[in-house]
Amino acid sequence: EDKVVQSPLSLVVHEGDTVTLNCSYEVTNFRSLLWYKQEKKAPTFLFMLTSSGIEKKSGRLSSILDKKELFSILNITATQTGDSAVYLCAVEDGNEKLTFGTGTRLTIIP
């Protein structure tokens, strides 16, 4: 069965700090890895990664995938209180199924 493990489970930092969230996975017939941000309600899409070593970037957020070591990281620089959320990592297998990790709860203190 596909498996996604995220660490840390929770993280509390001060505004302006840089954080790194980790995601490791085991999946049969890997197709993609995705990051989502969940504030109060629906998860919202951040990145989809399919190739190793190619960084995806959106503003202060960036992510990279290592398909050899089976992990991905999500970096957030110069954190702001609006970054407080649960960050979910998911992997898609060859049957189009997404398996999610339990998420990292990030809290930014002003």
Added chain:
Amino acid sequence: DTAVSQTPKYLVTQMGNDKSIKCEQNLGHDTMYWYKQDSKKFLKIMFSYNNKELIINETVPNRFSPKSPDKAHLNLHINSLELGDSAVYFCASSPRGGWAGELFFGEGSRLTVL
């Protein structure tokens, strides 16, 4: 305009009852999903439909029955509700034929079974 909308947003009911949650998407996507998120925020897929055809049917009790009358709608009916069914149920849709890829989620339906 809400892209993926679910109703109701909140549902409180007694054990043993039957309830339905409706989902509609106006994005023109071919694939729709139901996910269950438990109290620990763990999101687990239940079903997926591609153009009204059942694609993924995870190990879910047969008390849960999805129905897709057309590709813009995917409803979830739950019979004989149990305490363990309490969760947030998310509907989602995907723009990519053959890829789960980027999912667009509804706001969730919080089901509480007493």
